Amino acid sequence: MPQAVSAANFIMSTTTPQSTDRWSLESWFSGFGKPDYIDFKAALVCDVEALKTQAAALGSETNEMVCVINALESLGDRLGHLSAYLGCLSADDANDEAVKADEAWISTLEAESTKLQASLRSALAALSDAAFATLLADASLKHAEHAVQRMRYEGQHQMKSEMEALAADLNVNGLHAWGRLYDTLTGKMEFEMTFPDGHKETVPMSRRRALMSEPDRKLREAAFHDGQKPWNDHATTLAAGLNGIAGTRLSLYGRRGIPHFLDTPLFDGAMSRKSLDAMLEAIHTHIELPRRALRKAAKLQGTSALHYFDLEAPQIAPPDEKELTWDEACATVDQAFSAAYPQLGAYFREMLAQRWIEAQPRAGKRPGAFCTGSQLKHEERVYMTFHKTVHDMVTLAHEVGHAWHSCVLRPARSFAASYPMTLAETASNFGEMILLSGLMNDPGITEATKAYLLDQEMLRAHAYLINIPMRYEFEKAFYTERASGEVSVSRLSELMSEAQRKLYGDTLLPDGTDPMFWAYKMHFFITGVSFYNFPYVFGYLLSQALFARFKVEGAAFLPRYEAFLAMTGSATCEEVVKQTLGEDLTNPEFWATALKAMEPSLVAYEKVAV
Numbered sequence: 223m224p225q226a227v228s229a230a231n232f233i234m235s236t237t238t239p240q241s242t243d244r245w246s247l248e249s250w251f252s253g254f255g256k257p258d259y260i261d262f263k264a265a266l267v268c269d270v271e272a273l274k275t276q277a278a279a280l281g282s283e284t285n286e287m288v289c290v291i292n293a294l295e296s297l298g299d300r301l302g303h304l305s306a307y308l309g310c311l312s313a314d315d316a317n318d319e320a321v322k323a324d325e326a327w328i329s330t331l332e333a334e335s336t337k338l339q340a341s342l343r344s345a346l347a348a349l350s351d352a353a354f355a356t357l358l359a360d361a362s363l364k365h366a367e368h369a370v371q372r373m374r375y376e377g378q379h380q381m382k383s384e385m386e387a388l389a390a391d392l393n394v395n396g397l398h399a400w401g402r403l404y405d406t407l408t409g410k411m412e413f414e415m416t417f418p419d420g421h422k423e424t425v426p427m428s429r430r431r432a433l434m435s436e437p438d439r440k441l442r443e444a445a446f447h448d449g450q451k452p453w454n455d456h457a458t459t460l461a462a463g464l465n466g467i468a469g470t471r472l473s474l475y476g477r478r479g480i481p482h483f484l485d486t487p488l489f490d491g492a493m494s495r496k497s498l499d500a501m502l503e504a505i506h507t508h509i510e511l512p513r514r515a516l517r518k519a520a521k522l523q524g525t526s527a528l529h530y531f532d533l534e535a536p537q538i539a540p541p542d543e544k545e546l547t548w549d550e551a552c553a554t555v556d557q558a559f560s561a562a563y564p565q566l567g568a569y570f571r572e573m574l575a576q577r578w579i580e581a582q583p584r585a586g587k588r589p590g591a592f593c594t595g596s597q598l599k600h601e602e603r604v605y606m607t608f609h610k611t612v613h614d615m616v617t618l619a620h621e622v623g624h625a626w627h628s629c630v631l632r633p634a635r636s637f638a639a640s641y642p643m644t645l646a647e648t649a650s651n652f653g654e655m656i657l658l659s660g661l662m663n664d665p666g667i668t669e670a671t672k673a674y675l676l677d678q679e680m681l682r683a684h685a686y687l688i689n690i691p692m693r694y695e696f697e698k699a700f701y702t703e704r705a706s707g708e709v710s711v712s713r714l715s716e717l718m719s720e721a722q723r724k725l726y727g728d729t730l731l732p733d734g735t736d737p738m739f740w741a742y743k744m745h746f747f748i749t750g751v752s753f754y755n756f757p758y759v760f761g762y763l764l765s766q767a768l769f770a771r772f773k774v775e776g777a778a779f780l781p782r783y784e785a786f787l788a789m790t791g792s793a794t795c796e797e798v799v800k801q802t803l804g805e806d807l808t809n810p811e812f813w814a815t816a817l818k819a820m821e822p823s824l825v826a827y828e829k830v831a832v
Contacts, residue, residue, distance in 0.1 A: 243548045245580035245603060250307050250596060254321060263324075266300055270334050273297055277341035278383065282349065284357040290342055291370060292362055295636050301335060303598040304328060313588045313605050314580065329398070333390045339373070340386035346370070347377030368792045369637035375489070379478050389474060393749075397470045400463045401749035407456060408744070415448040417441065427452065427742075428589055435534045439523060446531035446736075453741045460741045461711045467749055468704045483701045487753035491644040491760070493795040497807040498756060501763065504813035505691055509725070511820060512687040515680040516729035518828050527729055530722070530736035533684065538677040538830065541670035545610035548581060555619050558660035559653075563780060566653070569629055570622050573604070578625075581608040581618070591617050593624035593650075597639060600632045616654055616678070623653025630787040641790035643751070645798065647761020648768060649787060654682075655769045676827040683820050686762035688725050693755040696721035696740060714740050760795070767805070767816040 251259045277290050305328055311321045349357065354374060358367050380386055411427035418440040425433070425445075433445035453460070472483060480486060488495055520528050522537040552574060560567030573579055578601065591606035602625035608614045627649035631639040661667065662675055699717045703709050709717075715737035722735045740746060745754040768786070772779045786802040796807050805812050 242574070242577050243579070243581040243608060244577065245310075245605075246577040247307060247310055247603070249601060250303065250599060254311055254324075262300070262304065266297075266304065267331065269297060269300075270331060270338070274334060274338040274341070277338040277345075280341060280345040282345075282353065284349070284353055284360070287342070287345055287349075287357060288360045288362060290338075291366070291373075294339065294342065295366070297335065299596075299598045299636050301328075301332060303596040305332070306594045306596055306603070309594055310580075310603055310605065313590075313592070315586045316588045317586050330394060333394050336390045337383075337387040340380060340390070341383045343373050343377030343380060344383045344386075345377070346374040347380075349374075365635050365792065366637040369640070372489075379480050381477050385477070393470075397467060398749045400466045400470075401747055404460070404463050404744070404747040407459065408742070411452045411456075413449050413452050415444055417444060425449070431534070434531050435536070437536060437539055439532070439535070442531045442535055443529070446529075450738060453738045457711045457738070457741060461709070461714055464700075464714070464740065464746060465704060465708045467747065468701055469708070471752060472701070472705055483705075484698070484753070487751070487756075490642060490751060491757050491795070492642040492793075493644050493760065494808065497796060498760075500808050500810040501756075501760060501813045502691065502694075503810045504817055505687055505759070507810070508814055508817050509688070509727070511817065511824060512683050513727060513729050515684055515824055515827060516688070516726070518830075519677075519680070520729070522830070525731070527731045527734060529731050529734040530739070532734075533689065534681065536674075536677050536681065538673045540612060540674050541668060546612060546615060547610065548608050551608065551615040551618060554615060554661075555622070555657055558619070558657045559622075561660060562656045565780075566622075566626055566656070569626055573602070573622065573625065576601075578602060579604045579606075579618075579622075581606050581614075583607050583609060591621055593621045593628070595625070595628045597636045602628050612674075613678070616657060619653045619657040620650045621653075623650040626653065627787050627790070630784055631791060634788065634791060638792040642795070643754075643757040644760045644795050645764075645790040647758055648765045651762055651765035652768055652772075652783075655765065659769075659773075672826075673830045676823055676830065679820075679823050680827050682762075683824075686759055687817065687820075690755050690759050692721045692725040693743065693745065694753065694759075695724055697746065697753055697755065700740075763813055763816040764799070766819045767803070767812070770816070770819050771803070 251262070253259065273290065273293050276286075276293075280286055280290060308321060308325050308328060311318065312325055315321070346354065346357075357363070358370060363370060381389065408427060412424050413427065413430075414422055415425045415433075416422050418438065425448075427449065430445050430449040433449075434442045436442055436445075471486075475481075475483060475486065484495065484498075488498060516528055516533075519532070519537045520526065523532065525532075556567055556570055559570050580603070587607055589607070591604075593602060593604050595602040604618070604621040604625055606614065606617050606621060608618070624646065627641070627646070628639075631641070658675060658679065662672065696718050699721065700709060700714065703713070703717070718740045719735045719737045722730065722739075726735075748754050768783060772783065782802055786798060789798045789802060793801070799805050799807050807813075
């Protein structure tokens with residue numbers, strides 16, 4: 223059972239380990255544009271081209287294929303290392319034009335790598351079952367079997383190599399160009415907002431979401447309505463982009479013999495349609511659980527139901543106005559981790575000592591938070607911006623959970639250390655829950671503090687169990703209609719409203735939907751992966767199931783948890799869960815049990831005084 227940590231003012235009173243809020247990337251490269259960086263780039267270009275030529279010449283000789291597979295693994299480590307480095311630099315200073323130029327360059331190099339992978343996949347697909355079994359038996363491919371089997375499956379569902387090469391080239395200036403257009407257009411958006419006190423101000427669109435998370439409902443309402451104008455003004459362009467992205471995918475699916483638009487995201491997530499359907503069945507069957515939290519939120523704010531601009535706003539303010547310092551937040555996370563999971567606590571202290579976390583608030587940084595890493599260096603990095611809030615402290619625990627997942631996988635070869643998005647969110651949510659559980663279990667916690675934390679927990683439950691499933695329902699309906707032709711702006715808005723009504727039911731006011739959510743939710747415009755939604759629900763519910771086991775079994779569960787993490791890159795989701803937890807993901811009851819884990823917190827939340 224996770225042990226309690228001091229929740230008084232959310233601050234731990236013991237000595238804080240030496241730490242910094244500014245990361246160091248010098249162990250990766252001495253600096254951007256320095257000789258080691260330039261030499262690394264040049265060698266990478268040569269090796270990509272050489273391996274591309276070697277892959278294109280593959281016949282049926284399995285020994286040659288084994289050589290290409292192992293070389294591809296090494297090449298992937300180097301490409302990933304450079305890509306992660308550039309991603310860190312770009313987030314660190316969004317205005318650095320030289321870094322942006324190299325980001326564009328590496329996307330072209332990655333397209334070349336895609337071509338060589340297509341050649342390899344074609345060669346693997348052409349092998350007989352007996353020849354493929356011989357290839358897999360090669361000692362140098364030990365622990366890479368899952369990855370190689372996936373390559374062969376992809377080869378069986380792709381066009382001829384020259385057509386895949388053409389698609390890779392066209393995607394740079396076609397499919398991915400739509401995504402770049404979206405990023406460029408929305409990055410420059412701003413709107414004139416009339417604040418509740420009557421003053422007007424030009425507000426960048428990047429600030430709108432934060433304004434709609436403010437406790438002041440009039441402020442949220444103003445940000446929502448005034449901020450709609452740019453989205454409506456650019457709706458035709460944005461609809462063209464969304465149609466272009468989906469249309470390209472559907473055309474390629476048809477050419478590749480992929481029968482359904484969900485087949486690719488499910489393959490990417492290493493899960494079956496049966497598991498997805500079971501998870502969604504459980505959510506729809508028990509949808510009243512998260513809806514109850516929304517009804518309580520409406521009651522707390524004094525309305526009969528919520529408007530869309532209310533959904534991300536806390537209804538219970540933090541009990542203390544005192545700002546949380548970076549050192550205090552790190553100390554609290556450290557104590558929570560160390561009390562419940564000593565190895566995780568030790569790893570967190572190592573991250574601080576090695577300066578692997580970027581949290582310094584300053585101009586030029588991109589918003590958001592992420593965890594990345596280098597398989598080449600076996601190091602992780604966490605990026606965020608710390609604004610002295612409890613929410614930021616929870617974000618820190620979330621991202622360190624991601625980093626710990628990668629740390630557990632360090633001993634694995636690269637092909638066995640790359641896990642799908644479905645399994646990526648389990649460790650991060652687990653990290654969050656260790657922190658929050660430690661705070662909630664402190665016997666000295668005040669009722670005001672407990673109420674605030676319960677409100678935060680219900681906000682997360684709503685996001686994962688209603689909002690993200692709503693996005694899935696919209697996207698599924700959109701792709702279904704897009705298969706018959708382009709979908710108009712008005713129809714996109716209708717589909718969005720229908721999805722919101724289906725999931726939210728009467729928890730939204732009659733005029734409380736947001737038909738334009740399809741336009742400003744960036745996830746719909748991500749071109750590198752489709753259906754950027756259900757994997758998050760999967761990860762949330764699976765982490766609930768894992769944490770429920772942890773609460774019952776305590777420290778005895780942790781070896782099994784680490785076995786689960788270690789297996790995430792070498793098997794399907796169903797296999798990982800079956801072998802480490804003994805559960806069946808295709809059974810709706812498994813998901814229902816995970817979902818019901820929120821009920822004790824929900825009941826406590828409902829008892830909070832209005």
